Amino acid sequence: MKGSNAKQNKAINLRLVLSQIVTQGPVSRVEIARNTQLTKQTITNMVEELLAAKLVEEVGIKKAEGAGKPSKMLVLNKKAAYTIAIRVANNELEVGLFYLNGEQINRLHTLVESENLLDKTAYLVDTLVQVDDIDKSLILGAGLSVETSDDSAINGYTFNKQLQHKLANKLQLPIALETSASACAAYHMLFGEAQQLHNFIFIHLGLRVESAVVYDRQILLGQNGLTGALGDIFVTPETDEKTAELGRLNDFASMASLRTMLNLNGVTQEELIAHCAVNKQLDLWVEQASEPLRIAIHTLESLLNTQTIIMGGDVNEILLEKLIKQLRPFIPSISQYGDREVVRLIKTPDVANITIKGLAVLPLHAALSRKNMQTLHIPLELGYTELQQLVFLSE
Structure with a gap:
């Protein structure tokens, strides 16, 4: 640029x-x-x-x-300020304290109901500030993602925007709102595998399968801020007996589908991953998920032909390795032609922490471009620190 x-x-x-x-x-x-x-x-x-x-x-x-x-x-200078990462996934709340480069200082996890989400988030933030004895005025901002298994994307987007504004006012902090996939893409652009890339796709395996498309080092935002609903694409010709709908990627490759197969819908994400390590049915899910994911990857490559696709999400190293191994050989696509400087698919390093680290870098990511600032909400009555004034309001 x-x-x-x-x-x-x-x-x-x-x-x-x-x-x-x-x-x-x-x-x-x-x-x-x-x-x-x-x-x-x-x-x-x-x-x-x-x-x-x-x-x-x-x-x-x-x-x-x-x-x-x-x-x-x-x-x-990673220690010039701190950032807060806030992740809501169904009834789970995770809040972390980080340096500017996504290096973790501490993080807390709890179960939460929607009616006390604001208070619990504020309590966890205050707890981290006190436990780690930091100056709250040195917090640059927070990154937020909200994931549910609800099928209504537009209702989810409306709720997420309202939550962003309420949390910003409650915490008196600028808050950047992105999907988990976009947060991961932001981290990879700033500090990860995509620092030298101009265009790539991040696939996030969460409650739903999300994707973030990066073009010219900008995360593409769709109408109403909705984009990247990769899990909604149809990947099978068969129809569901109850809904008469074609099979979607979410039905096969999301963490919600894994929970359903293992009959573990009531457990936390951490408990699910721990259970996966010893559950023999895991291989059945990998087999179920692989072909639909191969189709999704082929679709993305054929439509966008980016430099590479990076994959991660709410899986552990072993599960991600098994899944990627099962995906090969990839379906031939346009991406295999011409010179390639990067392999077609990259396994994200430190997969267990990539989402929360991605959320942590969102305030810094927002500060680097006026377009990125669209994701940020700043409370009207905020008393800006000198650093916030410089990076968010400098004109």
């Missing part, structure tokens, strides 16, 4: 320079200029502001090629 040297575009340039440091760091001012086509003076001004806010730091010197001067290298 290119910046603008016009004075009125300070906010764009600041976010662009910060994005370069986050994703390319350690990086020099010269390299930022080369990548963004901003002037030396513009970059100097932006970097000085970021250094003054302690959001970035200088970590060393890189020798220049030829007779040029050595360059000081810039990186994100």
Whole structure:
């Protein structure tokens, strides 16, 4: 992405320079200029502001090629602020405290009912702040995802937006709302497997199967903020005897379908994964899920032909490995033609923690682009810290 040297575009340039440091760091001012086509003076001004806010730091010197001067290298200061990750999945609530780079400090989990969701979330946030003895004014913001097995996507979206606004007011924090798939995609762009990629897809195996499509390093948002409902695509010609509908991917490859097969609908996600380690029926679910997932992957490749697909979700390392092994060989598609720099499918590292880490980086991800700011809700009465003022409101 290119910046603008016009004075009125300070906010764009600041976010662009910060994005370069986050994703390319350690990086020099010269390299930022080369990548963004901003002037030396513009970059100097932006970097000085970021250094003054302690959001970035200088970590060393890189020798220049030829007779040029050595360059000081810039990186994100992960400890400049904290972020909060909030995940709601049916009746489970998980809240975590993180550094800016998605590195976990602590996290808590509890069961919750909708009527006390706000109070319980606030209680867990306050508990983390007190236990880890942090200054609450150093929290940049929070990332939120809400997952249910409810089929009504539009009703779910309306509820999630309302919850985002209520939580932002309750916690007095900016809150970014994304699907779990989009949160994972954001983490991979900033700190994971997709730092050098321009377009890719993340498939998230949760209560429902979700996908996030990244094009030109932007997560695509659909009408009403709804996109990526991969689990709703039809993958079998047979119809359900009760509903007369064709079989959907959610019926075969979601965590809800795994719970149904194992008759474990009442257990927590952690208990489900623990049970999977010793349940012989797990192989039956993998066999059931693999062919529908192969069809879904072929569909995504044929339609979008992105650089790669990354897969993760609410599964453990063993289950994900089994599933990906069963998916091969992939159905031939357009993606196998031409030169490839990346394999067709990547297994996400640290799969057990990828979703919560993704939520943790959403406030920083929102700060890096005006388009990303669409996901953020900031309370009207918020008393901005200097850092929040800089990254969210700088004009």
